[in-house]
Amino acid sequence: MIKKAVIPAAGFGTRFLPATKSQPKEMLPIIDTPTIQYVVQEAVDSGIEEILIITGKGKRAIIDHFDRNFELEQRLLEKQEEALYQQIRQISDMANIYYVHQKELNGLGDAVSYGKQFTGNEPFAVLLGDTVMESVIPVTQQLIDIYNQYEGMVIAVEPVPQDKVNRYGIVGGRAIIDSIMEIDQLIEKPELGEAPSNLAIAGRYILTPEIYESIKITPKKKNNEVQLTDAMVNLLGKKKFYSCTIEGKRHDIGSKLDFLKTNIEFALKRKEFAKPLLEYLTQLLEEKKG
Template sequence: MKKITKAVFPVGGMGTRFLPATKSIPKELLPIIDKPLIQYAVEEAIEAGIDTLIFITSSSKHAISDHFDPMPDLREKFAENKPHLAKKLDTIPLEVKRVFVPQGQPLGLGHAVLQAETLIDEDEMFAVILADDFIQSEVNPLKPLMDAAINSQQATVSVEQVAQERLSSYGVIAPKQWQNDVTKVDDIVEKPVVADAPSEFGVIGRYVLPHKVFEYLKRTQQDHSGEIQLTDALFEAMKGEGLQAVKLNGQRFDCGSQEGFVLANLHVAMQDEDLKQSILKALS
């Protein structure tokens, strides 16, 4: 079976919940302490075996490309006297390919994923990673999805149990039968009201998809907000080749929200002993 070597990063969104900061800073470059969200996502992908990074971006987000530039002049400046800073410039291995694709209009996640079609071979599967979903885990969050998808050759999504009052913000699955944290999906509903939710398992920002998902996306109609929803294409995949879900083994922070972003920073800060003591002292 062909290895999964490509990952799509939809980064063309406007980041309106973080205005005015996102007037000039892409939300994906907002830092968790000193490392941007998008770098965490890229490192996760590379660790899982991805060697081609496809950024679906917008004209206002050149800073993301700049962040991953090797910057040899700056490296040379730091190399002799500040080697610890030179090391921090290693944001991406030189052998990893970067591709930037303009989305044009931000018409939803499904529309963003569709822009990668010409870069994915017909016989290969690919990952989709949303940098907003910051995950801390002892196990690479993407790897179990890749393994499950390769074994079944089906579209595979990551899910976690969500509080009932928040289900209306997620695509929600109806799991069939869990086996080692993997299940077939009997139904998937985008942003249901609580009474209509088929379970408490919401889809989060990690996917492994077959090339055929592009066919479904092309046929997907825009919703009432004018967006093309990836969930609609996943529903078609479920009816066709099948869809499966993998439970997240880790802690996720929704950094698309201010609350999640602050909590993620606190979580990482508390893992650094010096920062932890400073925080505890300030709060005492």
């Protein structure tokens, strides 16, 4: 049973400066909910009971968000804001959340290595803190189901346009069923025409303890960082890897444009915003055409 998850959330978020100068990018809200809360909720909905968040400099707001705020709770009770009070309490009760500080920003592989003592000899999930998954069955649960069936490490993937494969880590291998592949290739940002497929790594993983030793011997490459993909490549042929083509939609909050799109899409799914926002967007488009 997989009951532990590691969420790397230590990056500077330079693409969102100056907003992220004093605020973690993982705390940027999708309407009124911080991005990382969606990530934690996905883990909890997948049966995860204990979560380790890898933080870095200036990430105190993440810790504060999942901690209790007694003064705020008391104020909400005094104002008889029962619904808001319950919502705020639920955040601090979501899971047992722990934190560790990544001393230097040495890449995703290095960040994951900080989970070694936390996960011990157990398999564990990794969820990137700036990627939100929208799905009926939580994506992490989809990966856990495959791990339970095949007992190998599992990587979430999604199809991308063939002319954009050079922007992603790409997997290749033998199809088992439509959504599951046994992986024999992992290539980080392959040249066009050299990619083994159009299936890109999508920010969710089920890993086993062997990954830690592999990270340890993986050399730093681009930007002097240790990449998780390189550490997984070291284990190909020694350990089984599977890919799961996700059932759902990935929202990457790593760019400003994708962040804006995600907010609009989520707002259009909320009853209080859908109609007035759609009317506004329609009016705006008409004005732009004119």
